[in-house]
Amino acid sequence: MSDVHVLTPREVPLGGPRAMTVRRTLPHRDRSFVGAWCFVDHYGPDEVDSTGGMDVPPHPHTGLQTVSWLFEGEVEHRDSGGIHAMVRPGEVNLMTSGHGIAHSEVSTPGTRTLHGVQLWVVLPEADRDLQREFQHHAAPVVPLGEGVEGRVFVGSLAGHSSPITTRTPLLGAEVTLAAGATWTVPVETAYEHGVLVDTGRVTLDGTTLERGDLGIVDAGSDELTLEALEPTRIVLLGGTPYDESIVMWWNFIGRDHDEIVAFRDAWQARAERFGEVDGYAGRLTWLPAPALPGGRLRSRTRHGRED
DSSP: OOOOEEEOOEEEEOOTTOOOEEEEEESBTTBOOBTTEEEEEEEEEEEHHHHOOOEEEEEEEBSEEEEEEEEESOEEEEETTSOEEEEOTTEEEEEEOTTOEEEEEEEOTTOSEEEEEEEEEEOOGGGTTOOOEEEEEEOOOEEEETTEEEEEEESEETTEEOOOOOSSOEEEEEEEEOTTOEEEEEOOTTOEEEEEEEESOEEETTEEEOTTOEEEEOTTOSEEEEEESSSEEEEEEEESOOOOOBEEETTEEESSHHHHHHHHHHHHTTOTTTOOOOSOOSSOSSOOOOOOOSSOOOOEETTEEOO
C-alpha cells in the first residue's frame, strides 16, 4: 500500500458579490500541486435562496486553465474569447487563459442548489502565453467495477478517455462508489494522484478520508485501492509531477513577483491583454484587483512555498 498524505480543507469566504464559502485544499502550505493541478475549491451543496448563489463579475486570469465541474445546478460562463456557454452536471468546461483572459460566472435563475468543484491547471513555461481557448465535453457515465461508476472528464482511466486536450499529462474523473464497494484501479506509475471526497467516507490505500479531504499518493504506484465506508462520491485527479516554480496571487499565475505586479497593473488599466466580456448583467461590470501585500510574493514549488 502507498503512503497517503491527507490535506484537510480550510473554509474560504469568497466574499464580494458571490456570498459563498468554499472548502479549499490546494494550494496548501505543504503542497502546491497534484500533477499540474494547482487549485482545488470544493463547494456546496449550497441552497441558492440562502447564499445568493454564484455571481462572479468579469475577472482576469493568466498562465492557467480553469476546469469547471458541477454535481448540481447550472452556471452561465462568458469570456473575452467570445464564448457563451453553460456549465452543467456531467459536462466539463475547460478554459485556457494563456497570455490573458477575462470571464464571468453566474448561477442561472433556475438553479436552486449549487454543488461542484472549481479546479485550475498551471500551464508550463513553454505554453503559458498561448491564445485563449475553450473546450467542452459531456462525459458519459461508465461502469468501473461492481458498485462503482464514473465520468472521465480529463485524460484516461480504466480504458475510458476524454477528448479534452491539456498541455501536461493529466487525469480528472468523478467516481461514485456504493457503500461497501472496493475498487482497485490500475493507474499511471508516472502520475501522482489526489482523491477529493465530495460526499461520504472512503479509505485510500488503507487511509481514511473524510468529506472534503484530499488524499495524495506520490508517483510510483501502479494501482490505487478505494473502499467506500458509506455511499461515496470522489473526484480523482492525477498528473505527472510539475517541477517548475511559480507565483500564484489572486487570479494570476506568473513566475515571479514582478510579473504579478505587471499583470495586476494591466488589469487595473483595463489593458487589451485581457479583452472584454460581453453580455454580463451583474451588479459590477468589472472586478477590481485587491491590493498587493506589503512584501514580495514568494514562489511555490511542488511541496509548498519557497523560503
